[in-house]
Every structure is written in structure tokens, then in C-alpha cells.
Amino acid sequence: MIPPLPLWVLTGTVAVVGRVVMSPYQKYLLADSSEAEVLFVRDTVALLLFVPTVAWLLLSEGFSGAPVGTVAMLSTGFLNVVGAFVVFRALNREDASVVVPLMSLSPVVTSAVEPLLRNTVVPPTVVVGSVLSAAGAAVVTSEQNKLQSIVRSSDTEAVVLALSANIIFGVTSTLDGIATASVHPLYVSATIVLFVCAGTTLRLHRQSSRGFTEQRERLSTLYRRDKGVLGVVQFVGLGATLVTFGVAPSATQAAILFKSNIVLVVLVSSVGLQEQHLLRRSVGATIISAGVVLAVTN
Numbered sequence: 001m002i003p004p005l006p007l008w009v010l011t012g013t014v015a016v017v018g019r020v021v022m023s024p025y026q027k028y029l030l031a032d033s034s035e036a037e038v039l040f041v042r043d044t045v046a047l048l049l050f051v052p053t054v055a056w057l058l059l060s061e062g063f064s065g066a067p068v069g070t071v072a073m074l075s076t077g078f079l080n081v082v083g084a085f086v087v088f089r090a091l092n093r094e095d096a097s098v099v100v101p102l103m104s105l106s107p108v109v110t111s112a113v114e115p116l117l118r119n120t121v122v123p124p125t126v127v128v129g130s131v132l133s134a135a136g137a138a139v140v141t142s143e144q145n146k147l148q149s150i151v152r153s154s155d156t157e158a159v160v161l162a163l164s165a166n167i168i169f170g171v172t173s174t175l176d177g178i179a180t181a182s183v184h185p186l187y188v189s190a191t192i193v194l195f196v197c198a199g200t201t202l203r204l205h206r207q208s209s210r211g212f213t214e215q216r217e218r219l220s221t222l223y224r225r226d227k228g229v230l231g232v233v234q235f236v237g238l239g240a241t242l243v244t245f246g247v248a249p250s251a252t253q254a255a256i257l258f259k260s261n262i263v264l265v266v267l268v269s270s271v272g273l274q275e276q277h278l279l280r281r282s283v284g285a286t287i288i289s290a291g292v293v294l295a296v297t298n
Helices: 007-029 035-061 067-093 096-117 124-141 156-180 185-207 212-226 229-247 251-258 260-272 278-297
Strands: none
Touching: 007 035, 007 212, 007 229, 007 251, 007 260, 035 185, 035 212, 035 229, 067 156, 067 185, 096 124, 096 156, 096 251, 124 251, 124 278, 156 185, 156 229, 156 251, 185 229, 212 229, 229 251, 251 260, 251 278, 260 278
């Protein structure tokens, strides 16, 4: 008889499916809107869904998080905003084929940071799994077939920013695990969305050269076009992500599992889309799969 899957694998799978759905749908919306506008619409709808949910949770259960969990919750919300700005600045200075592969190291960072911040031992096999998942993600997400496109980048600051993003998101994964150990995952999810929404609002305000009226009309059009779908996916996916961090044996294992969304994207591309470098991406997806297996079966 096949043993039942652990709860963290089931919730992690929901989060992975949410990410797979969100990526192409966001790309579809970006055809006629800026990235800041799409993220603003996504996060405001998700926040509207989190508000009544958190209110119901407060009335029914109250808030009983430990001080360390509360601090971790606020810290991860803030660092998610910082990480988003770092990524955006890096992408503004260099091609995605250089930046994105360099940002695939966050599971490795988590495996190094987690034992320092939590009373958690990360087994060697999980560390190996984190390295494999990072290497596979770098192979898949690079648009070039040679490492030369990354090593010989034309902008050193972009490389430093991309590597810094790994540290930020590696730390946030650990903080997510610390926060959800004592704070309900819905509180942590809502806090992250609130911080990110505030950051996106600031970014939209600072980068928009249009008048307030025109910007409002563009956002209204985008809301009607999206019909709240992106926000619902964010609500479900982020909630599942934080539940996974809360029940997984370690944040490192959860972070590795989340990399499997790349595997699903490659599978969809191989079946229904005519994309370049499919062989290389399939090899990268296989490497990620090996890392995920090591993490899940440990």
C-alpha cells in the first residue's frame, strides 16, 4: 500500500499549482499593462479577501502568537517588499537571462540560514536537494546555453543585486517558518500581502508618468479585464505557501518543493507550446525533480 502524502507536501502542491497558473496569466495581463499595475490589481484583490478572513479568525480564535513569531511575521513582510524592489532594480539594469538564474540560489541560502535562526537541523540530503533545485532552476531559466552570459555580465551592480535577492528570500523563507510556528498562517499571509501591496502602491506612484485620472482609468480597465482571478489565485496560493512553511519539517524542504513549479511549466511547454531550448530546460527540470525527491522523501 502506498503511504499517504504528508500534509506539507499536499499544501505545497496547491501552492505550486497556484504559481504555475499565476505565471502565464500574469504574462497575459502584462500584454496591455505595466508590471506595477498588474501587481497592484493582484495584491489589492487578495488583500480584500484576506481582510474578512482575518477578521473572522480574530473573532473566533483571537491572536495568540509568540513574540518571536510576531517579530518574524512583520520582518518577513518588510523583507518581501525589499526583495521585490531589489529584483525590480536588477531587472531594470540587466537582461532577465542574467538576473533570473542568479536568483535561483535561495533554497541553498535557506539551508545555510535556517540552522542559525531556528532550532532546526537540515539533513545533508536536503542540503544536496537544495543545491540540485537551485542548479536546475538556473539551467531552466537562463535564456542562453552558456554560463558565459552570466559570468560576463555587462552590469556588475545587477549581478550583486540578484545575488542579494537570494539572501533576502532565503532569509524570508526561514522567517516564514519561524512565524508560522506560533502565528496562524493566515495572519502571516495577510501581513505579507499588506506590506507588498503598500510597496507596489509606492512603486506605481513613483514610476508612473501619467496623470492621476489616466492611471485610475487604466487600473479600472485592468480590474474589469482580470475580474479578480489573479487576486484569488494569490490568496489561495500564498495561504497554501504559508501553511506549508508551518507544517513542513524545515523551511528548506518547503523552499525546495516550491521549485517544482518550474518542472510543471517545462512539462506544459513541451506539450502545448513551441519554445526554444526545450532539451536544456528538460534537463534542468530533471535536476530540480531530483532535488525535490531528496527533500520530500527525507
